[in-house]
Amino acid sequence: xxxxxxxxxxxxxxxxxxxxxxxxxxxxxQIYTIAYRFMGNHEDACDLAQEALVKAYKYISQxxxxxxxxxxxxxxxxxxxxxxxxxxxxxxxxxxxxxxVNDEGGELLRQTEDWTYAPELIYENKExxxxxxxxxxxxxxxxxxxxxxxxxxxxTYDEIxxxxxxxxxxxxxxxxxxxxxxxxxxxxxxxQFKETLRLxx
Amino acid sequence: xxxxxxxxxxxxxxxxxxxxxEAFAVTEHLSRCSQCRWELLxxxxxxxxxxxxxxxxxxxxxxxxxxxxxxxxxxxxxxxKRFNFNRWFGFGTVTAAALLLCMVVINALNPWQSLxxxxxxxxxxxxxxxxxVSEQDLTPSDEKMATELGMSQLSPRISENLPEVEKQxxxxxxxxxxxxxxxxxxxxxxxLFLASSPSSGEEQGAEESTEGQDLIQDTSLxxxxxxxxxxxxxxxxxxxxxxxxxxxxxxxxxxxxVHSLPTWHIYLKVKDINQAKFRLGQLMxxxxxxxxxxxxxxxxVSLPVFSLDKVFNLMKHDYMLGATQVEITTGGNLPQKEVxxxxxxxxxxxxxLEVAKDGEEVLQLKQELKNLRWxxxxxxxxxxxxxxxxxxxxxxxxx
Numbered sequence: 001x002x003x004x005x006x007x008x009x010x011x012x013x014x015x016x017x018x019x020x021x022x023x024x025x026x027x028x029x030q031i032y033t034i035a036y037r038f039m040g041n042h043e044d045a046c047d048l049a050q051e052a053l054v055k056a057y058k059y060i061s062q063x064x065x066x067x068x069x070x071x072x073x074x075x076x077x078x079x080x081x082x083x084x085x086x087x088x089x090x091x092x093x094x095x096x097x098x099x100x101v102n103d104e105g106g107e108l109l110r111q112t113e114d115w116t117y118a119p120e121l122i123y124e125n126k127e128x129x130x131x132x133x134x135x136x137x138x139x140x141x142x143x144x145x146x147x148x149x150x151x152x153x154x155x156t157y158d159e160i161x162x163x164x165x166x167x168x169x170x171x172x173x174x175x176x177x178x179x180x181x182x183x184x185x186x187x188x189x190x191x192q193f194k195e196t197l198r199l200x201x
Numbered sequence: 202x203x204x205x206x207x208x209x210x211x212x213x214x215x216x217x218x219x220x221x222x223e224a225f226a227v228t229e230h231l232s233r234c235s236q237c238r239w240e241l242l243x244x245x246x247x248x249x250x251x252x253x254x255x256x257x258x259x260x261x262x263x264x265x266x267x268x269x270x271x272x273x274x275x276x277x278x279x280x281x282k283r284f285n286f287n288r289w290f291g292f293g294t295v296t297a298a299a300l301l302l303c304m305v306v307i308n309a310l311n312p313w314q315s316l317x318x319x320x321x322x323x324x325x326x327x328x329x330x331x332x333x334v335s336e337q338d339l340t341p342s343d344e345k346m347a348t349e350l351g352m353s354q355l356s357p358r359i360s361e362n363l364p365e366v367e368k369q370x371x372x373x374x375x376x377x378x379x380x381x382x383x384x385x386x387x388x389x390x391x392x393l394f395l396a397s398s399p400s401s402g403e404e405q406g407a408e409e410s411t412e413g414q415d416l417i418q419d420t421s422l423x424x425x426x427x428x429x430x431x432x433x434x435x436x437x438x439x440x441x442x443x444x445x446x447x448x449x450x451x452x453x454x455x456x457x458x459v460h461s462l463p464t465w466h467i468y469l470k471v472k473d474i475n476q477a478k479f480r481l482g483q484l485m486x487x488x489x490x491x492x493x494x495x496x497x498x499x500x501x502v503s504l505p506v507f508s509l510d511k512v513f514n515l516m517k518h519d520y521m522l523g524a525t526q527v528e529i530t531t532g533g534n535l536p537q538k539e540v541x542x543x544x545x546x547x548x549x550x551x552x553x554l555e556v557a558k559d560g561e562e563v564l565q566l567k568q569e570l571k572n573l574r575w576x577x578x579x580x581x582x583x584x585x586x587x588x589x590x591x592x593x594x595x596x597x598x599x600x
Contacts, residue, residue, distance in 0.1 A: 032263065053271075054274050132251065152251060157213075172218065173209070176213065179212050
């Protein structure tokens with residue numbers, strides 16, 4: 001008989017490692033993905049996703065079930081990755097003042113539009129995925145974390161404000177700037193990307 | 202507003218996180234500024250790039266090495282935490298020992314009793330107490346305490362050595378305190394913020410609305426009132442009061458009550474039903490509406506009265522909703538003709554206000570608008586003459 005998630009959690013809270021592994025199996029892909037988006041490489045993603053899960057096991061007795069277990073795990077992995085990034089203090093950033101390449105606006109629009117309405121293009125295209133990850137990696141940690149929380153983890157502005165312990169206004173403006181920085185990066189590398197596509201064909 | 206100000210708002214506009222007036226200003230601006238429309242598209246596309254990224258498969262040995270780490274973490278625990286007391290000592294022994302310890306602690310805390318006592322006397326008294334206690338019926342809370350304090354019974358000196366006992370005292374208190382401290386530690390359930398949480402994807406949007414429905418169905422409150430005060434927007438302060446807020450909302454949503462709310466039927470012709478539905482969810486959330494029901498091409502929401510004309514306007518003009526045709530009719534419980542005429546008048550005045558430059562003219566228009574809105578309010582009464590603060594919107598989407 002299939003054991004329910006609530007029962008699994010109860011077992012985990014009694015210290016049952018096997019139950020915890022079963023519970024984790026359901027979410028490990030999502031958790032790994034979040035860690036990867038934060039860190040940008042498999043080695044760190046692997047290490048930090050596991051660190052987050054060990055932490056989750058350690059503190060699962062404190063899980064009271066007000067939020068879903070998924071949200072709870074998301075919070076932990078985001079925290080672990082943010083701490084790590086802060087530790088490393090990565091300096092590579094995208095300047096908000098870098099000019100937007102818009103001298104051929106019409107074409108830019110069409111190009112990006114293709115990406116928007118064709119998620120399958122992203123799914124199938126490894127180069128594009130890598131380019132997007134690169135763009136994320138080049139953002140400041142502050143911008144990167146709000147974008148991952150909003151777009152990958154699906155948090156609301158309110159949840160992000162609570163997570164970062166800042167005001168809604170800060171979240172609004174930070175997401176706005178982060179999106180612009182990301183957009184600028186993508187536009188600047190559009191030509192390079194087109195070239196990669198051409199060569200890979 | 203100027204392009205520069207609007208640009209700042211576009212990102213929140215995409216997420217449906219703008220307040221009514223701001224959202225309206227942005228929509229208005231977008232309808233006449235192609236540069237900002239281009240900017241909006243760009244930002245939406247950037248957001249979509251990330252949202253559409255696929256999940257990544259962890260490496261093959263991920264689970265295996267996780268198991269190693271979990272096991273080594275488990276072994277890192279101090280010996281007494283790994284030790285399973287219940288297995289080694291019968292339930293009775295542990296409970297009795299724990300109670301004995303409690304008595305000792307109480308004794309130790311009482312200066313009049315414990316100070317003059319000889320340690321040997323104390324020991325004897327405790328043995329007597331232990332016998333007495335083991336005869337009593339044990340309550341579940343005793344069991345709990347026993348497991349919490351279980352390990353302390355291993356100290357053989359405990360009943361002989363008073364300072365040692367006092368050392369145990371904070372431990373017992375700490376464990377109770379820690380237990381209490383754990384209770385309020387929680388993150389808020391995302392479900393509580395249903396109305397204020399725009400979702401990040403279509404699927405999630407649908408999921409949320411069904412959750413909302415469950416929430417509504419599960420709540421059966423006696424004496425449900427039809428009338429409730431629903432805040433206009435969701436600014437920081439109001440969000441803090443979410444639980445109260447939710448209680449109020451759930452109250453109104455009691456089954457059966459909703460049928461008596463004035464109803465509007467809205468038929469929207471759109472290019473992409475999924476996209477439009479997702480966008481509608483965002484707009485509704487931003488205007489304090491509660492999604493009651495949702496189907497593939499249907500949405501039923503309860504909307505605060507004062508957001509009605511703004512929402513109707515957005516339906517006609519919102520760039521991301523992309524409605525090519527909007528048809529609005531009232532349900533049986535609203536005087537169709539008068540209300541629609543009133544709505545049109547409001548819309549007309551609103552447009553006039555947008556282009557008005559003269560200060561006096563603006564003031565006059567604002568006053569007229571206010572009067573018209575009051576007239577609209579007059580329709581918001583149920584059969585018993587009580588004012589209703591919410592309308593029910595049934596929105597049908599077509600291609």
